[in-house]
Each structure stands twice: as structure tokens, then as C-alpha cells.
Amino acid sequence: MALKRVGKHTVKFENPPKIIGTASIVGPKEGKGPLKDYFDIILDDDTLGKDSYEKAECTMMYTVVNEVIKKSGLKSDDIDYFLAGDLLNQTISANYAARDLEIPFFGLYGACSTMTESLSLGAMLMDGGFADHVIASTSSHFSTAERQYRYPLEYGSQRAESAQWTVTGSGAMLLGNEGDYPEVTYVTTGVVKDYGILDSANMGAAMAPAAIDTLNTHFKDTGRTPDYYDIILTGDLGNVGRKLTINLLKEYNYDISKVYNDCGSLIFFDDEQNTQSGGSGCGCSAVVYCGYLYKKMMMKEIKRALIISTGALMSTTSSFQGESIPGIAHAVAIEFD
Known part of the structure; x- marks a missing residue:
């Protein structure tokens, strides 16, 4: 019997995990928007000095994960699971970030729902007693998504009024059990x-x-x-x-x-x-x-x-x-x- 189920599709946590830290990184365009004062890192160059936008996106995720660990006063060895995904084929941003982090990793794909997907599953791991610390993360990059899903960047196609601009950015949440946190x-x-x-x-x-x-x-x-x-x-x-x-x-x-x-x-x-x-x-x-x-x-x-x-x-x-x-x-x- 699923004791923590509430209603049709909802879980209520008996021991609610705490979000003990977050980190965010955005590109230059996002850094000029209304929320610029709330981001931890604003890039001057959305290539991050890499020779492809895909490598830049991978570096963004790696950077925010390390940043949230550092801000929380922990080490990589303290993290039990890393849950992440992105928009790119075979979720390569998350995969290659995980390669360099050496934290037990679950790769996820929920398209743009991946932040709450990773946070949901991370919270379940925590409440189930399977982990003390979990990181949930995701990323996207305008230039990687644009040329994968739509047109070559050089094409310069006219955008419809209903079209949205893929955000260049990455965020990470660190879950723990102790402290005065959300x-x-x-x-x-x-x-x-x-x-x-x-x-x-x-x-x-x-x-x-x-x-x-x-x-x-x-x-x-x-x-x-x-x-x-x-x-x-x-x-x-x-x-x-x-x-x-x-x-x-x-x-x-x-x-x-x-x-x-x-x-x-x-x-x-x-x-x-x-x-x-x-x-x-x-x-x-x-x-x-x-x-x-x-x-x-x-x-x-x-x-x-x-x-x-x-x-x-x-x-x-x-x-x-x-x-x-x-x-x-x-x-x-x-x-x-």
C-alpha cells in the first residue's frame, strides 16, 4: 500500500526534504532582463570560451553544481545522487557534467519540465531514506536548442509572435535534511x-x-x-x-x-x-x-x-x-x- 500517496497523482512527504542551497548561471541576454539581480553568475560570453555552444552548456551545468556545493559548505563526496537532464540529444550536457563531477548520477529527460522532474525524484529519494544530500539540476542554451530544433543560427529566420526565446542558463538545487530552509x-x-x-x-x-x-x-x-x-x-x-x-x-x-x-x-x-x-x-x-x-x-x-x-x-x-x-x-x- 502506497502510504504517502494523496489523491490521484500526489505524494505528501512525511519528512519533507529541505532546499539547503541553490545556484544559477545565465547568459548575457538574461543578465539584462528584469531578474538580473537574482542570478549568481551572469556570463559576458555565452560560449564560455569553448569551441561549441554544446560544450558551453555542459560547462554551465558543471559550474552551477560546483557552486551550490561550495555555497552549502559541502564537498562532492557528501552528495549521494545527482539528478539532471537537458534538451540536447541523449542529454549530453548533463551526461558530460556528471562525467567530471563523479557523483552517482541519474540522467533524466522531461524536456522543459526537467527542473521539477529532477526535484520531485530527488525529494522522493530523500524522504524514502535513500540519501542525505541530492542535487537536482537542468540547463538550456539558446544557440544549442535553436540549431537542434529549429533553424541554423546563420539563417536568421523571422520569429512568430507566439514564439519563445530559449533561455541560456542552468540552475541547481541541493536537498538536505537539516537547517532552517524551505x-x-x-x-x-x-x-x-x-x-x-x-x-x-x-x-x-x-x-x-x-x-x-x-x-x-x-x-x-x-x-x-x-x-x-x-x-x-x-x-x-x-x-x-x-x-x-x-x-x-x-x-x-x-x-x-x-x-x-x-x-x-x-x-x-x-x-x-x-x-x-x-x-x-x-x-x-x-x-x-x-x-x-x-x-x-x-x-x-x-x-x-x-x-x-x-x-x-x-x-x-x-x-x-x-x-x-x-x-x-x-x-x-x-x-x-
């Missing part, structure tokens, strides 16, 4: 939703149904209402997906408009920075959660947060074969009363 209290695992969206330039519309379903499930499973939380943050829906989520959740009799925002809508000055519908990518929710949200919680300005990273489970192969874009969303409740 706690992971609930995890609601999403199911794959596909409403037949074919347009890869409208990812917000493709992922919003998964976010809506997971939010609805979380509220039903826990008995909570939106106003329980100081903030509800989806990860990567951008402006289009954020509006859809607000409007369609009302059909389930939930009005989240007073406490809700999206990381993709927060991270850029869309008009000034020409980012159309906002940000996306694994790194979008990662750096906003690990930078902006965590620092707000540590200052006790936010005490109860519900974070929901959303992912489009597509590939170049599926797109070329005419497949639609499935979405997934995982929710994590973080509380610091």
Missing part, C-alpha cells in the same frame, strides 16, 4: 497531454493543457485552493501559455490570476529584448526558481510556492514525421512557514 512538502506528477498542436513556434499552447491538468489534479488531491499559495509559477509557457492557463483553469472553477505568473513571462523585457512571447527552455524555470524564487523565500517574502515546470515532449524526428506536440507538467509545493 521544504518540499508535496509533489504532483503530471500525465502526458496532447491536444494536437503542430506548430513548434507556439509551445505555450502545446504545453498549457498539461499545466492545467496538473494544477487541477494538485488542488483536488491536496484539497488546497490557489489562494493557499503566495505564488504559483509555471515554468515555460510564456505569455501565450500563461493566458491560456488562467482562462482554461476557470472552467474547473479555479481562479489563479491573483497569485500566478510564468517564468517565461518574468525573465525578459519582451519588447525591448525582442523575445516575442517570453522565455522557455529547461534553463528558464531552473534559473527563476533557483534565483528569484529561492532568494525571495529565504527573505521570507514568499512562504508558500507551487512551481510547475512544463515540457514539450517532441523531437526533430517526431516533427519531421508530422507528429503533434505532447506536453507534460510536474508540480512541487515548497513551503517555508
Whole structure:
């Protein structure tokens, strides 16, 4: 019997893991956005001196993992598991970062939902008594994602108004058992939703149904209402997906408009920075959660947060074969009363 299950798809932790540290790194464009003061490292050069953008993304993840370990006063040997993934083929950023870290590693792929996927599984390992310290991480890079999923960078294609700008960034969360830190209290695992969206330039519309379903499930499973939380943050829906989520959740009799925002809508000055519908990518929710949200919680300005990273489970192969874009969303409740 699954004693820690609550409702349909939610887990309630008996011994809530604590987020004892975070680290975030972003590219130059993100470092000029509204949240620039919340990031730990802002790059001057998004190549990091490497000879490819893919190697640069790997270095970003390696850097934030080392940074969060150092900030917490621990050593790599103190970390029991490293859970991470990214957008690149065979999750190479996470794999090669793990190669150099020498921490027991689980590679994950949840597309842009990977931050809450890794955090969910890390929290389960902690509450299950399988680990004392776990790191959850993910990354993305505009230039690696653009040329893998869309067009060669040199092509300079015109971007649709519904398009989102893949965030160059990486975030890492370190979970532990002791200290006065925000706690992971609930995890609601999403199911794959596909409403037949074919347009890869409208990812917000493709992922919003998964976010809506997971939010609805979380509220039903826990008995909570939106106003329980100081903030509800989806990860990567951008402006289009954020509006859809607000409007369609009302059909389930939930009005989240007073406490809700999206990381993709927060991270850029869309008009000034020409980012159309906002940000996306694994790194979008990662750096906003690990930078902006965590620092707000540590200052006790936010005490109860519900974070929901959303992912489009597509590939170049599926797109070329005419497949639609499935979405997934995982929710994590973080509380610091």
C-alpha cells in the first residue's frame, strides 16, 4: 500500500526534504532582463570560451553544481545522487557534467519540465531514506536548442509572435535534511497531454493543457485552493501559455490570476529584448526558481510556492514525421512557514 500517496497523482512527504542551497548561471541576454539581480553568475560570453555552444552548456551545468556545493559548505563526496537532464540529444550536457563531477548520477529527460522532474525524484529519494544530500539540476542554451530544433543560427529566420526565446542558463538545487530552509512538502506528477498542436513556434499552447491538468489534479488531491499559495509559477509557457492557463483553469472553477505568473513571462523585457512571447527552455524555470524564487523565500517574502515546470515532449524526428506536440507538467509545493 502506497502510504504517502494523496489523491490521484500526489505524494505528501512525511519528512519533507529541505532546499539547503541553490545556484544559477545565465547568459548575457538574461543578465539584462528584469531578474538580473537574482542570478549568481551572469556570463559576458555565452560560449564560455569553448569551441561549441554544446560544450558551453555542459560547462554551465558543471559550474552551477560546483557552486551550490561550495555555497552549502559541502564537498562532492557528501552528495549521494545527482539528478539532471537537458534538451540536447541523449542529454549530453548533463551526461558530460556528471562525467567530471563523479557523483552517482541519474540522467533524466522531461524536456522543459526537467527542473521539477529532477526535484520531485530527488525529494522522493530523500524522504524514502535513500540519501542525505541530492542535487537536482537542468540547463538550456539558446544557440544549442535553436540549431537542434529549429533553424541554423546563420539563417536568421523571422520569429512568430507566439514564439519563445530559449533561455541560456542552468540552475541547481541541493536537498538536505537539516537547517532552517524551505521544504518540499508535496509533489504532483503530471500525465502526458496532447491536444494536437503542430506548430513548434507556439509551445505555450502545446504545453498549457498539461499545466492545467496538473494544477487541477494538485488542488483536488491536496484539497488546497490557489489562494493557499503566495505564488504559483509555471515554468515555460510564456505569455501565450500563461493566458491560456488562467482562462482554461476557470472552467474547473479555479481562479489563479491573483497569485500566478510564468517564468517565461518574468525573465525578459519582451519588447525591448525582442523575445516575442517570453522565455522557455529547461534553463528558464531552473534559473527563476533557483534565483528569484529561492532568494525571495529565504527573505521570507514568499512562504508558500507551487512551481510547475512544463515540457514539450517532441523531437526533430517526431516533427519531421508530422507528429503533434505532447506536453507534460510536474508540480512541487515548497513551503517555508
